[in-house]
Amino acid sequence: MKQRIIFCVVIVAILCLYFDICNFSFVNGCYGPxxxxxxxxxxxxxxxxxxxxxxxxxxxxxxxxxxxxxxxxxxxxxxxxxxxxxxxxxxxxxxxxxxxxxxxxxxxxxxxxxxxxxxxDPTNPLAPLPMPTLPPYRPNMLLISATATLISAGALAVITGRRSKTRNVSSLRLFIQVGMIFLIFFGMFIDHRIIYVPAEQISPHEFLIVTNVFGVSIPEGLPVPFFGCYYPCGRTVTCALWELQTYLYPFWDAGRGWGVEYSSHGLLRLTVVISVIFILSLLFGRIFCGWICPFGLYMDLLSWFRKLLRVRYQSFSRHFNEKLHQLGYVILALTITLSFIFGSQAIFGAQLLPETEKGGFIYTYFSVPFCRVCPMKPLCVLLQSSVGIMRIEWLIENTTGELYHLGLYLTSINLFILSLVTVAAFLYRRVWCRMCPLGALIALFSRFPPFKNFSGVRLEKIEEKCVKCGICKRVCPMQVTCVYEKKGGDVTSSNCILCLRCIEMCPYEDTLKLKLFGKTVFKSRNWLG
Ligand code: SF4
Ligand code: SF4
Ligand code: SF4
Incomplete structure (x- = not known):
């Protein structure tokens, strides 16, 4: 049955890709308007x-x-x-x-x-730069209502969670996830139009907190190991996957980017991105997935909604779950390889694929290949359009050229994958995280030798205290079985998102622990007594 479903999904994905490509008509040497x-x-x-x-x-x-x-x-x-x-x-x-x-x-x-x-001005190089006159503030009621709803959800989570011994951590986690939405997309909530933004950052995409890392200019901001998506307005940090792709292609060389100027070479920028992600992953592992990533929150909210409707969750077979996890590494490898091939002209001086030159078909439609299928992108832009921050017609029109910011945001593949993930995440907890390439990247740097030995965060089990009740296995949203099966010690696995649900639900005192840099910060308690 599952194989048939997967077969149908693959067929629909191929059809989406086909219709997507068919939308582009070559007229007089043009690949589309x-x-x-x-x-x-x-x-x-x-x-x-x-x-x-x-x-x-x-x-x-x-x-x-x-x-x-x-x-x-x-x-x-x-x-x-x-x-x-x-x-x-x-x-x-x-x-x-x-x-x-x-x-x-x-x-x-x-x-x-x-x-x-x-x-x-060569005659007056120190002349002060002119300041803009800002338009008067006009409240965006839709945005204010959305903000109020988010704040209420976070507050409600904490208030209700405090009363329940088995919900304490989950509700704190929900509160932090909601709070992080404000921090990650800060510019969107405060309405960038009424705040002075340097003309270099006039694009509404930018409200960045760090644009220089270790002395290397990163105009897109600090890379982060979660879906702090590049595409909506006012983000403060940027999804590392986006930077990994674009710094390979099309912005390997220093020079002009999509509305920004790169003063450093792509190799330098990539070194910074990989170093930052490596350090963050090594120190905190997939805690970003469990506690910060906005797309993780989206899936958690779908699970909460399912519970509200009293629908029971579904589980994949162990084998299939493992395959999904491996798929994350395959998607990551494919993304990097494609970006590498697309950027071959700039990187090796030999163009491996035609149409990858500036203005070419691949340059225009297939730069940043993973973002064309990523489910986070349509979610962000649809949500921000729904509160009136982006024009809805920009989302689906074939806008190309350098400022594709104003269009081609959503492809039929994007929309199809988001719909699919939404339905699947309603039934299967954290389904996307099981195959997410960004999650795979963090796991690579934190859960595989030799990095595993230096990881700052780990789950530990005291085997003698474990009675094999299986609760940890049942409550795990990623269907991780290591915590249950492994014989004590470090039981963190590469697909564990450190949500701590297993520790929260384990009813045996001190059996499971979260250790941060060797110190126990959270442990299981006897909540039955
Ligand atoms: S579309 Fe996805 S991969 Fe691309 S920047 Fe947004 S979150 Fe990251
Ligand atoms: S694995 Fe899930 S939580 Fe982690 S970055 Fe990917 S989507 Fe976000
Ligand atoms: S093993 Fe525990 S901490 Fe890891 S994902 Fe599962 S429930 Fe969360």
Whole structure:
């Protein structure tokens, strides 16, 4: 039965991919409607001219392109130009009359490409940068209601959990998970439009807390080992998987990225990302999965909802569960390999695949390959559209070119996988975490030799006190069996997300413990007595 279901799922996924690709029609050498633009320089002196050259595809009669030059104080100059009806090409020259960082948008309908230029004054290099005038605050009632609901859910969890001996930790965990949503997507909750954001970060994607790690500039912010998704507005940190992919391709070289400038080489940035993830994983293991990841919270909420409806959870066979876990490593390897192949031109100087050059088909549609299937991305952008922070039509239109930020957010594959994971997570606890490539990456750095020996966090069991009641096995949302089966000592396994449900539910005093850097921070208690 399960094999038939998996077969059907694979067929639907293939159909989604097929229809996704079929949406792109090659017209006059174009792979779909898009706009690309280039700027003559990214460093200019005040009152100097810059030239924007670009192209719309496919070319059209009387197509007007709007070029918006946004000054550092957020005022702007609009220029309109008619694109060549044969080639789709356009050119605009503009004098830049203010020092600071300018954002330039080449806009055609809902399609857009973003450029930038840093303007300085050679006669007065220390001149203060102009500050923008912010618009008056207009409360977003939908966002305020969503925030209030989240806060109430967190508060309710703590209040109800305190009364129950077997819910104490779970409710504290829920409270922390909810609190982390505010910290991870802080810019979204405080409404970035009313707060001064440096023009270099004018994109609503950014409200970053760290953009320089160990002296290496990381414009996308501190990489983290959980789904702090790149795509919604106002995030403070960035999903490590996104950075791992994009720093291989398309941003291996220093230079221009999607609206940002990379001053350091991709290899340096990758070294920082891998080092940060390695250190965090080694110190805290998959605690990020159990206690912080927003997508983990989503699945936990689905489980709570199922319990509310009094539907019993389902379990996979041990063999299938193990295969799912292995799938996480396969997805991780595939993601890295694909990014490597796509980036071969920049990395080795030999293009292994056609259409990976800037503006090519793969560059436009298949950069960041895992994010095209990741279920977190549609969840984030759908939620933020539902509270009025993103235009819903941007989510499904085929916007391409550099500023794909404004579109192609959701593909049919993304939506299909999110729907599938949602249904599955309702029945099977933490189903995505069992095959998540990011979870696999943390496990690689924390649960396999030689790293395992240095791991800062571990579950321990005292075999003599264990009566083999099997509660730990039943309550585990990841269907981990190690805690039950292993003979005492360190019982942490690579698929354990350190949610501590097993310790919370074990009714025998001191049998299970969580040790953080050798110190016991939590242990099982006799809650039956
Ligand atoms: S789509 Fe998924 S993998 Fe990509 S940045 Fe968002 S959470 Fe990370
Ligand atoms: S394993 Fe689950 S909790 Fe961990 S990063 Fe992946 S989705 Fe998030
Ligand atoms: S083994 Fe325990 S801590 Fe690990 S996932 Fe299962 S219940 Fe949570």
């Amino acid at each position: 898009h706009i690309t633009a280039e700027i003559s320089t990214t460093k200019a002196y005040i009152n100097e001219n810059v030239t924007i050259t670009g192209r719309i595809c496919p070319p059209e009669q009387n197509a007007t392109v709007r070029i918006t030059f946004t000054r550092p104080d957020y005022t702007w100059i609009d220029r309109y130009v008619t694109a060549d009806p044969e080639t789709g090409e356009f050119t605009v020259t503009q004098k830049l009359d203010m020092i600071g960082y300018w954002n330039i948008f080449a806009i055609y309908g809902h399609l857009c490409d973003r450029l930038y230029v840093n303007v300085t």
